[in-house]
Amino acid sequence: xxxxxxxxxxxxxxxxxxxxxxxxxxxxxxxxxxxxxxxxxxxxxxxxxxxxxxxxxxxxxxxxxxxxxxxxxxxxxxxxxxxxxxxxxxxxxxxxxxxxxxxxxxxxxxxxxxxxxxxxxxxxxxxxxxxxxxxxxxxxxxxxxxxxxxxxxxx
Amino acid sequence: xxxxxxxxxxxxxxxxxxxxxxxxxxxxxxxxxxxxxxxxxxxxxxxxxxxxxxxxxxxxxxxxxxxxxxxxxxxxxxxxxxxxxxxxxxxxxxxxxxxxxxxxxxxxxxxxxxxxxxxxxxxxxxxxxxxxxxxxxxxxxxxxxxxxxxxxxxxxxxxxxxxxxxxxxxxxxxxxxxxxxxxxxxxxxxxxxxxxxxxxxxxxxxxxxxxxxxxxxxxxxxxxxxxxxxxxxxxxxxxxxxxxxxxxxxxxxxxxxxxxxxxxxxxxxxxxxxxxxxxxxxxxxxxxxxxxxxxxxxxxxxxxxxxxxxxxxxxxxxxxxxxxxxxxxxxxxxxxxxxxxxxxxxxxxxxxxxxxxxxxxxxxxxxxxxxxxxxxxxxxxxxxxxxxxxxxxxxxxxxxxxxxxxxxxxxxxxxxxxxxxxxxxxxxxxxxxxxxxxxxxxxxxxxxxxxxxxxxxxxxxxxxxxxxxxxxxxxxxxxxxxxxxxxxxxxxxxxxxxxxxxxxxxxxxxxxxxxxxxxxxxxxxxxxxxxxxxxxxxxxxxxxxxxxxxxxxxxxxxxxxxxxxxxxxxxxxxxxxxxxxxxxxxxxxxxxxxxxxxxxxxxxxxxxxxxxxxxxxxxxxxxxxxxxxxxxxxxxxxxxxxxxxxxxxxxxxxxxxxxxxxxxxxxxxxxxxxxxxxxxxxxxxxxxxxxxxxxxxxxxxxxxxxxxxxxxxxxxxxxxxxxxxxxxxxxxxxxxxxxxxxxxxxxxxxxxxxxxxxxxxxxxxxxxxxxxxxxxxxxxxxxxxxx
Ligand code: FES
Ligand code: FES
Numbered sequence: 041x042x043x044x045x046x047x048x049x050x051x052x053x054x055x056x057x058x059x060x061x062x063x064x065x066x067x068x069x070x071x072x073x074x075x076x077x078x079x080x081x082x083x084x085x086x087x088x089x090x091x092x093x094x095x096x097x098x099x100x101x102x103x104x105x106x107x108x109x110x111x112x113x114x115x116x117x118x119x120x121x122x123x124x125x126x127x128x129x130x131x132x133x134x135x136x137x138x139x140x141x142x143x144x145x146x147x148x149x150x151x152x153x154x155x156x157x158x159x160x161x162x163x164x165x166x167x168x169x170x171x172x173x174x175x176x177x178x179x180x181x182x183x184x185x186x187x188x189x190x191x192x193x194x195x
Numbered sequence: 196x197x198x199x200x201x202x203x204x205x206x207x208x209x210x211x212x213x214x215x216x217x218x219x220x221x222x223x224x225x226x227x228x229x230x231x232x233x234x235x236x237x238x239x240x241x242x243x244x245x246x247x248x249x250x251x252x253x254x255x256x257x258x259x260x261x262x263x264x265x266x267x268x269x270x271x272x273x274x275x276x277x278x279x280x281x282x283x284x285x286x287x288x289x290x291x292x293x294x295x296x297x298x299x300x301x302x303x304x305x306x307x308x309x310x311x312x313x314x315x316x317x318x319x320x321x322x323x324x325x326x327x328x329x330x331x332x333x334x335x336x337x338x339x340x341x342x343x344x345x346x347x348x349x350x351x352x353x354x355x356x357x358x359x360x361x362x363x364x365x366x367x368x369x370x371x372x373x374x375x376x377x378x379x380x381x382x383x384x385x386x387x388x389x390x391x392x393x394x395x396x397x398x399x400x401x402x403x404x405x406x407x408x409x410x411x412x413x414x415x416x417x418x419x420x421x422x423x424x425x426x427x428x429x430x431x432x433x434x435x436x437x438x439x440x441x442x443x444x445x446x447x448x449x450x451x452x453x454x455x456x457x458x459x460x461x462x463x464x465x466x467x468x469x470x471x472x473x474x475x476x477x478x479x480x481x482x483x484x485x486x487x488x489x490x491x492x493x494x495x496x497x498x499x500x501x502x503x504x505x506x507x508x509x510x511x512x513x514x515x516x517x518x519x520x521x522x523x524x525x526x527x528x529x530x531x532x533x534x535x536x537x538x539x540x541x542x543x544x545x546x547x548x549x550x551x552x553x554x555x556x557x558x559x560x561x562x563x564x565x566x567x568x569x570x571x572x573x574x575x576x577x578x579x580x581x582x583x584x585x586x587x588x589x590x591x592x593x594x595x596x597x598x599x600x601x602x603x604x605x606x607x608x609x610x611x612x613x614x615x616x617x618x619x620x621x622x623x624x625x626x627x628x629x630x631x632x633x634x635x636x637x638x639x640x641x642x643x644x645x646x647x648x649x650x651x652x653x654x655x656x657x658x659x660x661x662x663x664x665x666x667x668x669x670x671x672x673x674x675x676x677x678x679x680x681x682x683x684x685x686x687x688x689x690x691x692x693x694x695x696x697x698x699x700x701x702x703x704x705x706x707x708x709x710x711x712x713x714x715x716x717x718x719x720x721x722x723x724x725x726x727x728x729x730x731x732x733x734x735x736x737x738x739x740x741x742x743x744x745x746x747x748x749x750x751x752x753x754x755x756x757x758x759x760x761x762x763x764x765x766x767x768x769x770x771x772x773x774x775x776x777x778x779x780x781x782x783x784x785x786x787x788x789x790x791x792x793x794x795x796x797x798x799x800x801x802x803x804x805x806x807x808x809x810x811x812x813x814x815x816x817x818x819x820x821x822x823x824x825x826x827x828x829x830x831x832x833x834x835x836x837x838x839x840x841x842x843x844x845x846x847x848x849x850x851x852x853x854x855x856x857x858x859x860x861x862x863x864x865x866x867x868x869x870x871x872x873x874x875x876x877x878x879x880x881x882x883x884x885x886x887x888x889x890x891x892x893x894x895x896x897x898x899x900x901x902x903x904x905x906x907x908x909x910x911x912x913x914x915x916x917x918x919x920x921x922x923x924x925x926x927x928x929x930x931x932x933x934x935x936x937x938x939x940x941x942x943x944x945x946x947x948x949x950x951x952x953x954x955x956x957x958x959x960x961x962x963x964x965x966x967x968x969x970x971x972x973x974x975x976x977x978x979x980x981x982x
Contacts, residue, residue: 058316058318068222068223074216075216075217077220077446079396079479082479084900085479087394115215116215116216132207132210132211135206137214138699139395139447140218141395144213167907171907173908175394175908176394176873177869179873179875179937180872180876180911181914
């Protein structure tokens with residue numbers, strides 16, 4: 041067993057875990073933060089994206105111990121209390137989700153895109169930046185619209 | 196139109212939980228004392244299982260049980276079944292081979308479960324699964340459907356690996372029409388095999404309650420009631436009233452979550468054997484091996500034309516690969532969901548179709564978004580397009596010339612089209628796509644060394660599945676009606692119980708819109724209950740674009756009853772005759788007076804029952820209805836795809852997409868557009884990117900997202916979506932259904948556009964850069980140098 045401690049959504053957590061425990065497993069099974077999803081086993085789909093020290097990372101592609109000491113934000117920690125994050129609001133407003141399974145990862149990735157690429161995102165940029173996130177439901181059309189709108193709203 | 200009623204783009208009620216990470220999918224459920232299951236799966240496509248030694252695995256840390264197919268059989272757990280009987284031409288019934296949830300004696304595809312390891316943790320189960328020693332004797336594998344009849348026989352019941360040899364139509368009339376034809380267009384078509392890949396992998400949690408001798412199954416299902424029925428009645432796990440099936444939020448399905456799968460049966464069984472809840476969560480790689488695949492047809496098709504371009508007849512011969520076992524609805528897909536749509540939007544007097552369904556050593560194939568109808572549309576729309584090119588006619592003009600214009604229209608392949616205006620959708624799509632400006636865009640592209648092409652697909656589908664008597668006469672083992680219950684609470688809020696089950700379609704919103712519209716109450720006061728066999732009495736689930744046309748029609752029928760009963764209550768309250776009560780905008784009034792009662796007051800009075808006696812009226816306000824459709828519905832439309840191809844690399848970009856669809860009445864245009872977007876993406880995925888490839892030994896070589904090209908955001912331009920409306924005459928709101936249209940229309944539009952660009956018809960799906968490049972090279976070699 042390996043001891044891990046990190047801050048998740050602002051709260052300190054510590055646990056003893058099997059060293060093979062993936063960060064996503066730790067979040068979902070130990071902390072019961074089931075908003076972060078698993079859609080693949082080859083780091084392709086992005087359903088598992090969380091923020092680690094402010095950067096988007098695929099939580100299926102690292103062990104829990106690799107996030108030791110880090111500041112982790114999951115979809116559950118994105119909103120500011122009852123007030124939704126502008127990107128969450130934009131996904132709802134623009135129908136950027138259907139089954140909702142890819143959505144937490146999409147929203148977390150989108151916030152990161154805005155941080156890196158700014159608030160005025162064109163169609164091409166958003167589509168290229170979504171290379172690591174798969175959605176089988178929406179055909180991406182409304183996700184792209186939502187991210188553009190969310191980016192503006194984050195100004 | 197009110198802000199939340201029929202026709203309004205209401206933002207979805209379900210979204211709050213999804214965008215905040217509070218959705219509840221099956222894998223999010225954790226049962227007290229639960230164990231984790233891992234399946235040992237056959238690495239061989241076809242092999243005898245000589246012996247399974249579980250002793251080493253049993254001794255591994257945390258192991259609760261290691262179970263095999265022999266134990267399953269000893270416990271008399273029944274086989275999985277296919278619920279749609281198809282008869283061959285000679286009258287013999289389809290050859291359904293036994294399909295145990297865990298193979299015993301023989302494995303028939305790579306991924307066939309051969310043992311189940313149950314352990315305290317997932318890691319322990321995985322570690323122990325490695326220790327299960329299976330002694331296989333590999334047998335020759337049958338992979339290519341076109342060669343299946345000559346391959347090693349897979350199942351005793353099916354000589355030549357043939358499940359059925361079915362046909363539809365009048366062969367003599369078709370032959371005569373071909374003899375009189377001026378021109379015949381012939382095509383060989385492979386409809387590529389696809390992996391549905393809903394982003395949420397399948398999950399099953401089985402739990403046995405010793406106190407009540409009852410089971411609960413949590414699963415990722417589009418139709419929990421059908422799962423319960425099959426697992427109770429055919430598999431014999433427990434009587435129906437002792438089995439509860441709960442499908443919570445479902446993360447996409449596209450058909451793949453309709454079926455009753457081995458893992459669900461095995462987890463239930465294992466929960467009784469171990470006395471612990473047993474949870475299995477599929478990996479993505481496992482999903483590739485174990486989820487039912489889609490399509491996989493090999494077809495030769497011909498279309499006969501008169502000298503004026505009128506279509507005289509169509510004939511098709513299809514080999515359909517159903518995989519190693521017959522999945523739940525597999526037999527219906529290449530027959531009644533396929534050949535019945537071969538008339539397309541056209542008035543074709545004579546059609547004949549033969550379908551041979553075969554077993555191969557591949558994972559079972561069943562319905563995937565569109566199910567049979569994309570395959571039919573591809574055949575028809577390719578024939579029409581190529582036919583136009585061969586005869587030097589404009590493809591839009593040829594279509595227009597042949598459109599069905601008078602309704603109802605009886606096709607030679609069972610269907611009676613009830614309403615449509617195919618010319619209207621074609622015309623509107625051509626305007627939006629600026630077909631007039633295409634020649635210039637093509638010249639401009641050529642200046643940059645690019646080839647531009649434009650392709651049409653004027654598709655039709657049969658949805659609203661389906662009139663029970665009709666499907667019963669065609670072999671369905673179930674009726675395909677839908678149920679609804681409208682429960683009005685004493686305070687006037689409403690719960691709608693439906694047998695449909697959303698997996699991304701937004702039923703919690705659209706269904707509530709219908710009720711808000713009808714009862715004049717705020718949409719916030721309405722909730723939708725679905726996906727639990729203990730809450731909803733029965734239902735047939737969500738697939739085949741049926742939830743609107745069938746499910747909502749059932750709700751409307753229940754609302755009729757609620758309104759009738761509420762009027763009775765209002766009559767007592769207002770001391771008026773029931774026939775004088777008018778209900779409008781959430782208010783009951785007495786005609787010609789100013790006496791009125793609000794919805795909430797009437798609901799309350801229905802429950803306090805102070806204004807009427809029990810002899811006069813039953814208290815309460817709750818009504819249920821079963822709605823059985825009287826016809827299929829016929830969504831149709833026109834999709835136009837414009838592609839640009841890099842001559843050097845063959846890389847194809849979709850640069851414009853126009854869709855004009857006729858779905859009848861639209862309840863929520865935002866949701867409908869979303870459905871169209873998603874369908875197009877899957878259709879374009881089939882045409883350009885996706886293909887499940889097995890090698891000669893039956894190994895799935897495209898078995899992960901690394902090798903199976905899933906469509907990504909950068910594969911698409913923004914879509915231009917519009918609608919035309921002819922209402923469906925057979926259901927109360929005029930709904931047709933929209934969930935599958937894009938996937939049905941898109942592949943033909945893409946391939947028609949590519950072949951238009953490169954000037955050769957020899958392009959197979961998926962039209963990857965390599966495929967297109969090779970076709971271009973071949974065409975260039977064949978082209979006379981002078982050209
Ligand atoms: S689950 Fe992490 S990328 Fe798919
Ligand atoms: S909304 Fe279903 S996968 Fe994206």
